[in-house]
Amino acid sequence: MPRHPFAESFDLEAAFADVSDYWSPKVVAQVNDQYVKVAKVRGQLVWHDHEHEDELFFVVRGHLKIEYEGGRVVDLPAGSMHVVPRGTLHNPVADDECWIVLIEPVQTMHTGRVESPLTRTIEEQLGKAH
Numbered sequence: 001m002p003r004h005p006f007a008e009s010f011d012l013e014a015a016f017a018d019v020s021d022y023w024s025p026k027v028v029a030q031v032n033d034q035y036v037k038v039a040k041v042r043g044q045l046v047w048h049d050h051e052h053e054d055e056l057f058f059v060v061r062g063h064l065k066i067e068y069e070g071g072r073v074v075d076l077p078a079g080s081m082h083v084v085p086r087g088t089l090h091n092p093v094a095d096d097e098c099w100i101v102l103i104e105p106v107q108t109m110h111t112g113r114v115e116s117p118l119t120r121t122i123e124e125q126l127g128k129a130h
Contacts, residue, residue: 006030012060016040016099023118025102025110027126037102037125044093046119048112053105055084062098067091 006029015028015038025037064076111119
């Protein structure tokens with residue numbers, strides 16, 4: 001018996017088809033204590049950090065930029081992966097629609113300690129919010 005409610009296999013294209021709102025990640029799998037999330041993004045999220053968790057970005061379609069303090073920008077075309085180290089202030093930005101996969105510990109809060117209109121609870125990301 002699986003210890004979590006996710007399918008062993010899933011179609012990535014179909015998972016993205018179920019995402020309608022930008023910056024609203026959906027959990028599609030769990031690997032040990034990590035969630036695998038899909039999200040469509042456009043514009044910018046919000047400057048934030050994750051005090052205790054690293055965060056992996058995998059760009060499936062489009063182009064993502066990760067802005068860091070001090071003006072550093074990491075450009076991520078489709079097929080690129082990037083790890084934002086824990087405790088590092090960052091801001092994801094996509095000029096056009098971009099599809100990303102996020103892999104992060106299950107306790108990771110969407111926008112860290114920063115609340116914004118785009119912030120999603122883990123319940124919302126799991127599709128359990130009413």
